[in-house]
Amino acid sequence: MMLSRYRKLELICRKFSKNHVRFLSQPNLAVSADNASSTLGHETSSDSSTKAAITNDTIRARRNALFSAEKTRQIESVRRIEKIEVVYRGQNEAESCTLMMNKHLSTPYDCTLHIKQMIARRSALAVVDGKPWDMHRPLNASCDIQFLHFLEENPYEANMAFWRTGSLLLSYVADRAFRDDFFVQVHSWPYQELQPGSFLCDVGINLPEWTPREEELRAMTLIMTRLIAKKLPIERLEVSADLALKMFEDNQFKKAQIPSIAEKSASKERVTLYRVDDHVEISNGPMIANTGLFGRHQLTAVHPVNYHGVGQLYRFQGVALPAQQPLNYFAWNILQNRGRQFNSSSLSIVTDRKTP
Amino acid sequence: MSYDKIRTLVPPKAWKHIKATWGTVPTYAMRLEKIRQMMTGLFRYERIECHDKYGLEIQQYTELLLQEAIKYGPRHKPTMETVDFYMIEKDLVHKTFKLFVPRFARFEPPYTKIHFIPTQNREIKRVLLELKGNPFPPVEPRPLDRKGSLVNILLAEAKRDYVRQKVKAESAKEESRDAPVEEPVEATQAKETTEAIKEE
Numbered sequence: 001m002m003l004s005r006y007r008k009l010e011l012i013c014r015k016f017s018k019n020h021v022r023f024l025s026q027p028n029l030a031v032s033a034d035n036a037s038s039t040l041g042h043e044t045s046s047d048s049s050t051k052a053a054i055t056n057d058t059i060r061a062r063r064n065a066l067f068s069a070e071k072t073r074q075i076e077s078v079r080r081i082e083k084i085e086v087v088y089r090g091q092n093e094a095e096s097c098t099l100m101m102n103k104h105l106s107t108p109y110d111c112t113l114h115i116k117q118m119i120a121r122r123s124a125l126a127v128v129d130g131k132p133w134d135m136h137r138p139l140n141a142s143c144d145i146q147f148l149h150f151l152e153e154n155p156y157e158a159n160m161a162f163w164r165t166g167s168l169l170l171s172y173v174a175d176r177a178f179r180d181d182f183f184v185q186v187h188s189w190p191y192q193e194l195q196p197g198s199f200l201c202d203v204g205i206n207l208p209e210w211t212p213r214e215e216e217l218r219a220m221t222l223i224m225t226r227l228i229a230k231k232l233p234i235e236r237l238e239v240s241a242d243l244a245l246k247m248f249e250d251n252q253f254k255k256a257q258i259p260s261i262a263e264k265s266a267s268k269e270r271v272t273l274y275r276v277d278d279h280v281e282i283s284n285g286p287m288i289a290n291t292g293l294f295g296r297h298q299l300t301a302v303h304p305v306n307y308h309g310v311g312q313l314y315r316f317q318g319v320a321l322p323a324q325q326p327l328n329y330f331a332w333n334i335l336q337n338r339g340r341q342f343n344s345s346s347l348s349i350v351t352d353r354k355t356p
Numbered sequence: 357m358s359y360d361k362i363r364t365l366v367p368p369k370a371w372k373h374i375k376a377t378w379g380t381v382p383t384y385a386m387r388l389e390k391i392r393q394m395m396t397g398l399f400r401y402e403r404i405e406c407h408d409k410y411g412l413e414i415q416q417y418t419e420l421l422l423q424e425a426i427k428y429g430p431r432h433k434p435t436m437e438t439v440d441f442y443m444i445e446k447d448l449v450h451k452t453f454k455l456f457v458p459r460f461a462r463f464e465p466p467y468t469k470i471h472f473i474p475t476q477n478r479e480i481k482r483v484l485l486e487l488k489g490n491p492f493p494p495v496e497p498r499p500l501d502r503k504g505s506l507v508n509i510l511l512a513e514a515k516r517d518y519v520r521q522k523v524k525a526e527s528a529k530e531e532s533r534d535a536p537v538e539e540p541v542e543a544t545q546a547k548e549t550t551e552a553i554k555e556e
Contacts, residue, residue, distance in 0.1 A: 154504040162506065194509050325507045338514050 055180040059250045064278040066247050070239055078104045085142040086111055101139060109135045109233075109289060111145060122324065123147035124158045124288040132157045134236045135289035150293075150322040158288070162322060163192060165234065165287045166199035166297075170316045172279040173223045173299060174203040182206055186281065187253045187313055190345060198300060198317040198339035204253060205314055212302045221299045224318075227277060231292030235275045236285060244271040247280065253310060254282060295323035296332055300339035317343050391417060396444045399452060403486035405473070411483035415468050417442070418487075422467045426457050459489050471495050 082103040088111065090096045099114055108126035112119045112135075126133045127146040133139075148158045167189040175184055187202040212220075239247075241262035248254035261282065262269050274281050276291060297320035305315045319339035321327055327335075394414045398404050406414075421442060428435040430453045443449050460467045471484040484495060502508055 150506060151500075153500045153502075155506070156504060159504075159506045159509070194506065195513050197510055197513055319510075321507055321510075325505065327507055331507075331511060334514050335510050338510075338517065 054183075054250060056175060056178070056184050057180070060175060060278055060280075063247050063280045064275070066243070067237060067273065067275050067280050070243060071235070071237055074237070075105070081105065084139060086139065087144045088115060089144060089146060090115075104138050104140060107136050107138055108133060108145060108147070112147060119147055122149045122293075124149055124293055124322075125161050125286060127157070132161070132286050134234075134286045136233050137236045137286075150324045157286075159194060161286050161288050162293070162320075163194060163199045164189075164283065164285070165291075166294075166318055166320050167192070167201045168234070168274060168276060168281055168283065168287060169224055169227065169291070169294075169297075169320075170199065170201035170299065170318050171203065171281050172227060172276055173220050174201060174205075174314075174316055175279055177220045177223060178205065185251045185253055187310070188257065188282075192345050196343045196345045197335065197341075198319050198343045200318075200343050200345065201316045202305065202313045203316060204310070204312075207314075208312070209304075210302075210314070217299055217301070221297070224297055224299060228291045228294045228297065230277070231290055232277050233290045234287045236287070237273045237275070238270045239273055241269050241271055244273065244282070247273075248282070257282070293323055294320050295325065296321045296327060298336050298339065300336055301342075303342045315343065392442050392444055395421075395442045396448060398485060398487065399443065399448045399456070400445065402490040403484065403492055405482060405484050408472070408481040408483045411470055411485045415466075415470055415485060418468050419466055421452075422456060422460055423465065425452055426460055429453070429457070456487070463488055469495075 083100050084103045084106075086099045086101050086106075088095075088097050088099065095115075097115065099111055101111060108123075108128070109120065111126075112123055123135060125148040126135055127148060128139065128143045130144075132148075148155060150158050150162070152158070171186045171189075174186060178184055183206050185204040187204055189199070189201045192199060241258055244258050244262070245255060248258065258271060262271050265271065271282060272284055274283050274285060274287055297318065299316065299318045301317045303315045303317070304312055306312045317339055319335050321332075321335075390410070391414060394404070394406065394410055395418060398414065398418060421438065424435050425439060430436055436449075439449055439452055440446075443452065467488055469486050469488055471486075473482050473484050475482050486492075486495070503512075
C-alpha cells in the first residue's frame with residue numbers, strides 16, 4: 001500500500017511521541033496541553049467551561065464568512081465591465097505582449113494564465129508600474145506588468161513577501177494548533193529583516209507557562225506542511241475599519257490596533273486583510289501568490305515575550321525556503337538551528353514607540 | 357600501407373562506416389586533408405558547427421597550433437611551415453599571426469571552447485567549436501549573481517554568526533590564560549562567559 005508522504009511522517013511522529021501529541025486526524029487538536037497543564041498543576045476543564053460558547057473554531061468560521069460575504073459584495077459591486085490594457089514586458093521581444101483585461105476584476109494571476117503556464121506557476125509577486133502588487137489583487141487601471149520569482153538576480157521584494165507570508169502561516173498554525181481550552185489571540189508581527197534568520201508571529205494564549213517539546217513543534221510544523229501541500233491561493237481584501245473591527249471583535253489586541261492601522265492607510269479608513277484557507281489576518285502585504293511556493297519549512301521555536309505592554313505573549317518562530325531553491329539537509333540543519341535562537345527583531349523599536 | 361591491405365584488415369561493416377566518415381579512400385593523408393579543411397574553416401569563421409568526433413579532434417590541433425604560434429612567432433621556420441600547411445587559404449596565415457596571436461596572448465589557454473548542442477537524434481552528437489574572443493554573441497547565458505537569493509542571505513548570516521562566536525570563544529580563552537592565578541574572580545567570570553557561549 002502506498003502511503004502519502006505526510007501520512008508517513010505522521011506515523012513516524014506518532015511512533016516516537018508516546019501519544020502525548022495528537023494530530024489533525026482528530027480535527028483541530030494538534031498539540032495536546034497535557035504536558036503543560038500537568039506541569040502547572042491546574043485543571044484545564046475550568047477554563048473550558050467559561051469559554052464554552054466562543055471557541056477558536058467558531059471565531060474563525062465567523063471571520064471567514066464575513067470575509068467571503070465582503071469579497072462577493074465587492075465583486076458584485078462592479079456593475080459595468082470596463083477593459084484595461086496590460087502591457088507585459090518579458091525577457092525578450094517574443095515574450096512581450098499586450099493583454100485586454102477587465103477593470104477591478106482581473107488580477108495579475110489571470111494575466112499569467114494568458115501568457116505562459118510556467119510563469120503562472122512560479123510567479124510569487126507582480127510589479128505593476130514599478131510597485132509590488134499581490135498576484136490575487138485586481139488591477140485598477142491600464143498598466144505595465146512584470147512578474148517576480150525567487151531565482152532572479154536580486155529577488156529582494158519576493159524574499160520580503162515570502163518572509164511575511166511565513167509569518168502569516170505561523171499565525172495560521174497558532175490559531176488551530178491548540179485545543180479549545182486555550183483561547184488564541186494573534187497579536188501581530190513586526191517589520192522583519194531576513195538577517196535574524198527566522199520569521200515570527202506574536203500570539204497571546206491563556207497559558208501562563210509553556211515551553212513546547214520537540215514533538216509539539218513537529219506536530220505544529222505538520223499543520224503547516226498540510227497547508228503547503230494544498231497549494232492554496234492567498235487572497236487579499238481591503239475592507240473598511242468598521243467591518244474589520246466587527247471581524248476582530250473577539251481579539252482584544254487587534255481591536256486596539258485597527259484604528260491606528262486605518263489611520264495610516266491612504267484613504268484613512270481602510271484595512272488590508274489577507275486570507276489563507278479559512279484564516280484571516282491583518283497585514284499591509286504584499287504576500288506571495290500561493291502556499292505551494294513554500295519548500296522546506298520548519299516551526300523552530302516558541303519563546304515567551306513580554307514587551308507590547310499587553311502582558312505575556314508567545315513568539316512563534318519559523319524558517320522556510322522557496323520550493324524553487326532546494327537545499328542540502330546539512331545546510332538546512334544549520335539554518336534550522338539558527339532559527340531556534342530567540343529572534344529579538346524590532347523589540348527595541350517597539351519599546352521606544354511605547355515609552356512616550 | 358596500401359589501400360588493398362587496409363581493405364583486408366577492416367571488417368566489411370566497419371568499412372562502410374569508415375567510408376561514410378572519411379570519404380572513399382581512408383588513408384592518413386585523407387584524414388589530414390579533412391582536418392586541414394576543418395581548421396581552415398574554424399580560423400576563417402571563428403565558430404563552426406560539426407560532428408563531435410571532428411570537433412574534439414580539431415580542438416587539440418588548434419590548441420597546439422596557436423600555442424606554438426604564440427611561443428615562437430612568424431620568424432620561426434618550423435612554426436611557419438606548420439601554419440602554412442594547415443591553412444589552405446593563405447590569407448589566414450596573416451590572420452593567425454597578426455590577429456590571433458596578439459589576441460590570445462591576453463588569454464590563458466585553452467584558446468578554444470566546445471559546446472555540445474541538442475539534436476533530435478540522440479545518437480548523433482553535434483558540437484559548436486569556437487575560438488575565444490570571437491565577435492559573435494555568447495553561446496552560454498551570463499551567469500547570474502546569486503548573492504541576493506534567500507538561501508544565500510541566510511547562509512551568509514549563519515556563517516557570520518559562527519565566526520563571531522568563534523572569535524568570542526577564543527578571546528575568552530586568551531583572557532582566562534592571561535589572568536593571574538591570584539584573582540579567581542575574573543577566571544570564574546571567563547568560565548561563565550564560555551559556558552554561556554556553549555549554551556547558545
